[in-house]
Amino acid sequence: MTTTPHRPSSPSIPRPSAREPREVHVELEARETTWEIGPDRKVAAWGYQGSVPGPTIVAHVGDTLVAHLVNNLPEPTSIHWHGLRLPAPMDGTQLVQPLVQPGDAFEYRFELPDAGTFWYHSHANETVQIERGLYGAFVVLAPDEPVFDADRLLVLDDVKLDRHGNIAKTALFDRHSGREGKVLVINGRSQPEYEIAAGQVERWRIVNACSARYVRLSLGGRPFRIVGGDGGLRVEPVTVTETLLPPAARVELAVGPFDDEGAEIAIASLPYRRTSVKRPRQDVWARLRVGPRAPSMASIPATLATIEPLVPRGPVQPTRTVRLGARMTLHGHDWLINDEQHHHDAPVKVGELQVWELVNETGMDHPFHLHGFFFQVVAREGAPQVPGAWADTVNVAAKQRVTIAFRPDDRPGKWMYHCHILEHHAAGMMGHFEVVR
Numbered sequence: 530m531t532t533t534p535h536r537p538s539s540p541s542i543p544r545p546s547a548r549e550p551r552e553v554h555v556e557l558e559a560r561e562t563t564w565e566i567g568p569d570r571k572v573a574a575w576g577y578q579g580s581v582p583g584p585t586i587v588a589h590v591g592d593t594l595v596a597h598l599v600n601n602l603p604e605p606t607s608i609h610w611h612g613l614r615l616p617a618p619m620d621g622t623q624l625v626q627p628l629v630q631p632g633d634a635f636e637y638r639f640e641l642p643d644a645g646t647f648w649y650h651s652h653a654n655e656t657v658q659i660e661r662g663l664y665g666a667f668v669v670l671a672p673d674e675p676v677f678d679a680d681r682l683l684v685l686d687d688v689k690l691d692r693h694g695n696i697a698k699t700a701l702f703d704r705h706s707g708r709e710g711k712v713l714v715i716n717g718r719s720q721p722e723y724e725i726a727a728g729q730v731e732r733w734r735i736v737n738a739c740s741a742r743y744v745r746l747s748l749g750g751r752p753f754r755i756v757g758g759d760g761g762l763r764v765e766p767v768t769v770t771e772t773l774l775p776p777a778a779r780v781e782l783a784v785g786p787f788d789d790e791g792a793e794i795a796i797a798s799l800p801y802r803r804t805s806v807k808r809p810r811q812d813v814w815a816r817l818r819v820g821p822r823a824p825s826m827a828s829i830p831a832t833l834a835t836i837e838p839l840v841p842r843g844p845v846q847p848t849r850t851v852r853l854g855a856r857m858t859l860h861g862h863d864w865l866i867n868d869e870q871h872h873h874d875a876p877v878k879v880g881e882l883q884v885w886e887l888v889n890e891t892g893m894d895h896p897f898h899l900h901g902f903f904f905q906v907v908a909r910e911g912a913p914q915v916p917g918a919w920a921d922t923v924n925v926a927a928k929q930r931v932t933i934a935f936r937p938d939d940r941p942g943k944w945m946y947h948c949h950i951l952e953h954h955a956a957g958m959m960g961h962f963e964v965v966r
C-alpha cells in the first residue's frame with residue numbers, strides 16, 4: 530500500500546484572529562472541466578473554477594461574501610448557500626431569482642452572521658448539476674474557535690459512472706430511491722490517505738454532498754467526539770463510535786488523540802438501511818495513518834456553545850404538520866408534501882415560533898432541509914428532546930416523526946424546504962412558503 534496521498538490531504542483552514550470585518554471576493558465560474566477522480570481516472574464534469582469540489586470559501590463572522598457567478602455551462606444555473614442565514618433574494622432558488630443563463634453572470638452579496646461548516650451548490654437541475662460537480666465547502670470562523678492541532682475538511686460525494694467511465698445519465702430507478710454511485714470520493718478524489726500525528730487532536734469538518742447516499746460514519750470503531758453540526762458548535766462534545774450523516778448534513782468532529790503510531794484506521798461508512806430496496810453495505814472511503822508522535826496544543830472546552838431551547842420542557846405542541854409522502858404514477862413515483870408536489874405552504878410571521886411536526890408516511894428515509902433558518906430538533910416520535918445543536922437538515926426515518934422548532938428572524942421573503950435526496954426534490958418533495966412581517 531502506498532503511503533503517498535494523491536494530493537496533500539485537505540486544505541488547511543487559517544486560525545482566526547482579532548480583525549476588522551472585510552469583503553471576501555470569490556470568483557465562481559461554472560464551466561465544463563475534467564475531474565481527476567483518481568490517478569488513472571478522469572471524467573468530464575462541471576465545476577466552479579474548473580475544480581471539483583469548487584474552491585473552499587473561508588471567511589469570518591461579520592465578513593461580507595461577494596461571490597461572482599459566471600455561467601459558462603450549456604444550461605442555466607444558480608447557487609444556493611446551504612445553511613447560511615442570508616437575505617431571501619440571495620438564496621439562489623427560482624423563487625427569488627431568475628436562473629443565470631449561459632453567458633450571463635450574477636453577484637451574490639451577503640453578510641455572514643454565523644460560524645460553522647456550510648456548503649454551496651447549484652440550485653438548478655440539481656440531479657445533473659450537483660452530480661457533475663457543482664458544489665463546494667464554505668467555512669465561517671468565529672473569533673474564539675476552540676484550539677485544535679489541525680483543521681481538516683472532508684467533502685464526501687459518490688459518483689455514478691456508466692460503462693464508458695462517464696458520469697451516468699439519470700436512470701428511472703433513481704427517481705424512486707435516489708442516485709447512488711459506486712465511486713466514493715473525498716474532496717473530489719477516491720481513496721485518499723491521511724495522516725494524523727499520534728497524540729494530536731484534529732478538527733474534522735465533514736460535508737455530505739452525495740445526491741442520496743447516507744453515510745453512517747465510522748473511524749475503524751474508535752471513539753471520536755462530535756463537536757458541531759450544521760449550524761456550528763454543539764452545546765457540548767459527545768463521544769461516539771459512529772454518526773449518521775444524511776445527504777446535505779454536516780458534522781464537526783474532534784479526532785484523536787491516538788497512541789498507536791503506525792496504525793491504519795479505515796474511514797468507513799457502516800451499513801445503513803434507508804430504504805428496503807437497497808442492500809446496506811459497508812464501504813471504505815479513505816485511510817488514516819497514525820504518524821509519529823507530536824506535541825498537542827488542543828484544548829476543547831466542556832461547554833462549546835450556548836443554545837437556548839426554543840420550546841419549554843414538557844409536551845411539544847406542533848403549529849404545523851408537514852407530511853412527507855409518495856404516490857405511484859405511470860412514470861414512476863411522485864414525491865409529495867401534504868399530498869401535493871411542490872406544495873404551496875402557508876406563510877409564517879417574523880418572530881413567531883414555528884413548531885413543525887415532520888411526518889414521514891413513506892417506507893424510505895428522507896433528509897429534510899429548511900432553507901435560510903436553523904432549527905432545533907425538539908422531539909422524535911413525539912418524545913421531547915433537549916436540542917444540542919442547530920440544524921438545517923434532519924433525517925426523518927421511514928414511518929417516523931421528527932418535530933423541529935425555529936423562530937424566523939427578520940428576513941422576509943420566499944423560502945423553501947425539501948427532501949435533500951436530489952431526485953425526490955425534483956420529483957416534488959418540496960414546499961415553499963413566505964416569511965412575512
Ligand SMILES: [Cu+2]
Binds near residue numbers: 894953954
Ligand atoms: Cu426523499
